[in-house]
Amino acid sequence: MHLKQLSLINFKNYSDISLEFSEKINCFVGNNGYGKTNILDALHYLSFCKSFFNSIDSQNIKHNEGFFVVQGIYNKNGEQSEVYCGQKRNQKKVFKRNKKEYDRLSEHIGLFPLVMISPGDSELINGSSDGRRRFIDGIISQYDKVYLEKLIAYNQVLKQRNALLKQFHESRSFDSITLEIWDEQLILHGKSILQTRNDFLKEFIPLFNKHYSNISESEEEVNLNYESSIGERDYKTAVLTSLERDRIVQYTTVGPHKDDMEFIINGFSLKKFASQGQQKSYLLALKLAQFEFIKSKKNTKPLLLLDDVYDKLDENRFKKLIELVSSDNFGQVFITDTHPERIRDLFSFSTIDKKIFLVENGSVKLCN
Numbered sequence: 001m002h003l004k005q006l007s008l009i010n011f012k013n014y015s016d017i018s019l020e021f022s023e024k025i026n027c028f029v030g031n032n033g034y035g036k037t038n039i040l041d042a043l044h045y046l047s048f049c050k051s052f053f054n055s056i057d058s059q060n061i062k063h064n065e066g067f068f069v070v071q072g073i074y075n076k077n078g079e080q081s082e083v084y085c086g087q088k089r090n091q092k093k094v095f096k097r098n099k100k101e102y103d104r105l106s107e108h109i110g111l112f113p114l115v116m117i118s119p120g121d122s123e124l125i126n127g128s129s130d131g132r133r134r135f136i137d138g139i140i141s142q143y144d145k146v147y148l149e150k151l152i153a154y155n156q157v158l159k160q161r162n163a164l165l166k167q168f169h170e171s172r173s174f175d176s177i178t179l180e181i182w183d184e185q186l187i188l189h190g191k192s193i194l195q196t197r198n199d200f201l202k203e204f205i206p207l208f209n210k211h212y213s214n215i216s217e218s219e220e221e222v223n224l225n226y227e228s229s230i231g232e233r234d235y236k237t238a239v240l241t242s243l244e245r246d247r248i249v250q251y252t253t254v255g256p257h258k259d260d261m262e263f264i265i266n267g268f269s270l271k272k273f274a275s276q277g278q279q280k281s282y283l284l285a286l287k288l289a290q291f292e293f294i295k296s297k298k299n300t301k302p303l304l305l306l307d308d309v310y311d312k313l314d315e316n317r318f319k320k321l322i323e324l325v326s327s328d329n330f331g332q333v334f335i336t337d338t339h340p341e342r343i344r345d346l347f348s349f350s351t352i353d354k355k356i357f358l359v360e361n362g363s364v365k366l367c368n
Contacts, residue, residue, distance in 0.1 A: 001074065001075070001076040001112065001300045001301060001303075001331060001332070002021070002074070002303075002332040003046075003072050003073070004020065004021065004073045004074065004075055005018065005019065005020050005021070005072065005073040006018070006021070006039070006042060006046075006070075006071070006072050007019075007069070007070075008039075008042055008068075008069070008070055009068060009069040010065040010067060010068045010069070011038065011042055011060060011061075011062065011068040011069070011070055012041070012060055012062060012068075013034075013035045013038060013062065013362050014035060014038065014062070014362055015062065015362060017363070017364055019039075019357065019364060021355060022353050022355040024326075024331075024332060024333065024352055024354060025326065025333050025335070025347070025352055025354035026332070026335070026355050026357070027334075027343045027355070027356045027357065028334070028335070028336045028357045028364070029337050029339065029340040029343055029356060029357070029359065029367075030338070030358055030359035031338060032338060033361075034360055034361045034362075035361065035362060035364075036308075036336040036337075037053075037118075037307050037336060039336075039359070039364070040052070040118075040305045040307050040334055040336060041053055041060075042070045042072075043072070043303060043305060043334065044114065044116060045070045045085050046070060046072040046085065046112065047109075047112045047114040047303070048114070049093075049105040049109070052118070053120075057087045057093050058087060058089050058090070060087070061087060066089055067086065067087060067088040067089065068086070068087050069084070069085070069086045070085040071083065071084050071085070074112055077300075081097060081098055081111075082098055082099070083095075083096070083108075083112070084096040084097075084099075095108060097111070106145075106148050106149065109141055109142060109145075110142040110143055112303070113142050113143075113294050113298050113300065113302035113303070114302050114304075114305065115287060115290050115294065115302050115303070115304050115305070116304075116305040116307065117284070117287045117304070117305065117307065117309055118305075118307035118308070118309075119308055121283045121286075121287065124286065125263060126271065129258075129259070129260035129261075132260060133256075133257075133259060133261075135286070135290075136201075139200070139290050139293060139294060140200050142294050142298065142302075143297035144196065147193070147196045150189045150192050150193055151189075151193060153189050154186070154190055154193055154256065154257075157182055157185045157186050157189060158186065158252055158255070158257055160182055161179070161183070161186060162251045162252055164179060164182060165246055165247060165251060165252070166250045168247060169247065183236075183239055183240075186239065186252070187236050187239060190255045190256055193256045194228065194230065194235070194256055197226065197256065197259075198226065201224060204224075204293055205223065207292050207293055208224065208285055208289040209222060209223075211285035211289050211292070212281060212282060212285035215281045215284055215288075216278070216281040220265055220266055220278070221267070222264060222265050222282065222285070223264040224261055224263060224264070225261065225262040225264055226261055227261065227262055228256075228259050229253070229255060229258040230255070238254045239254060239255070265278060265282065270282055277314070281317070284313070284317070284321065291330070301329075301330060301331030301332070302331070303331070303333075303334065304325055304332070304333045304334070305333075305334045306321070306325070306333065306334065306335045306336070307336050308336050308338070310337055310338075310339075310342070319346065322335075322346050340356070340358065340367070343356060344356070
């Protein structure tokens with residue numbers, strides 16, 4: 001699978017551009033703030049129906065314009081597909097494949113798998129549990145449609161249950177029968193989500209360990225511990241015994257929406273006890289394991305996006321990463337960097353198919 005062409009109209013800082021890509025390596029070079037990352041974000045839109053950086057679609061419309069369009073043409077298994085995303089101010093987002101609009105955006109997720117490595121990945125370690133849950137959910141949702149539907153349904157039920165708890169508090173009343181209806185659905189979807197997450201980690205952790213060992217070239221032991229708010233309790237028991245607390249705080253306090261994942265190195269917390277180098281290797285191993293896992297499940301090579309990773313890796317790690325993603329194990333790769341010379345030097349002795357684009361504040365031109 002590869003993206004043949006990308007067209008942008010009024011997307012972020014781009015008025016109107018159209019680019020044709022190499023099937024292997026595509027590099028975008030230029031100063032910070034000129035829009036290199038915006039191109040990668042457009043690719044993210046085409047795979048996930050949303051921005052990697054900004055959840056409010058209208059804020060991705062170019063200043064003083066009324067709409068944006070992101071359009072891509074893919075070649076997958078010898079078949080061509082055209083993906084279209086359009087957003088007008090104060091209107092619903094339109095998403096189409098081969099000119100047919102989706103009834104539900106979830107139908108599109110996983111058709112054109114993608115993995116992005118960016119400076120913001122450090123939030124997986126230092127940020128809230130939300131980001132770590134999204135990391136797991138983002139991987140599973142690209143290959144398991146049932147899980148994605150369960151996750152959507154769970155979040156809808158959770159929203160309704162929380163609204164009901166707030167209503168009880170404000171009216172100083174309580175209707176156990178109405179709450180039980182939502183509890184049954186919450187438990188049904190929640191149990192399925194937890195089981196799928198645990199099954200995923202059993203397969204994912206060995207891949208992660210392999211990549212960490214290759215990157216760090218060390219004997220350090222790493223692991224991922226899933227921390228469930230349910231604990232060892234039966235799901236229904238956990239929900240029922242948490243009810244009094246839920247009523248006091250006015251939201252649901254147990255379930256997969258409250259779970260976390262702890263990153264471990266040599267038996268200790270990565271966040272508290274690891275060096276910067278160890279953290280960088282850990283994050284890179286997570287993303288490479290994500291790539292390999294999706295590749296095996298989807299039987300296709302996801303697009304790989306490397307956003308400004310040089311600044312987050314030392315030179316040796318960066319060179320090793322580029323050598324790795326240039327191999328046949330990886331497919332189409334998109335790289336951003338601030339130094340054209342560095343990119344040219346990296347590929348100067350390679351015959352691999354590549355294109356280097358110079359990005360200059362709203363314009364993009366081929367420079368090799």
